Amino acid sequence: MELAQYIIINNSLGMDKGKAVAQGSHASVSVLDKVDKATVETWKQNGMKKIVLKVASTNELVELFQSAKDAGLPCALITDAGKTQIASGSKTAFACGPIDEEDAAKYFSELKLL
């Protein structure tokens, strides 16, 4: 078993690199509260593998988030406060895990790297 955290960026918003880093980090930090501490510790001690992916629309982001969440995977969706660059309420990113990469494949294997 290899643990990875998946960070999925909404590529339809045209966020620049700094904005994407901020939103991806929001998601990465937020989801950790939904993962058991032992799993988080194991993942941290093994290099904290993160896989950063993209989707082409807000619908795709929300649907994928909902599917993974409904399946019981630990997920956190980020809604931007809209103070910079993009409209308030925009769904910018979500993160899932750390989870076993095999369990993640069903949801994320079709997505492209950001």
Added chain:
Amino acid sequence: MELAQYIIINNSLGMDKGKAVAQGSHASVSVLDKVDKATVETWKQNGMKKIVLKVASTNELVELFQSAKDAGLPCALITDAGKTQIASGSKTAFACGPIDEEDAAKYFSELKLL
């Protein structure tokens, strides 16, 4: 007092957006272990403000990290394992805080947004 977390990206490595998100998130997550829990909770409940900045060289990254760390600020420096894109051992990013923005100004106010 307003809390913010600072994420500083080493812009000399030519990381693409996905790589920058991964390295920035590594830093963001790592430094939280060095901040007291009450401060982290307050910060999370107030929008988890993150400020993403850049430096132009590895030397600048390491020197700034060391200065902030020597002053007692909670900081985490990320060294990449080099599995993708960049050479193993590259210093990619560091994060500091959440800390009071006033305390941070001395170290980070001269830097440009990524």
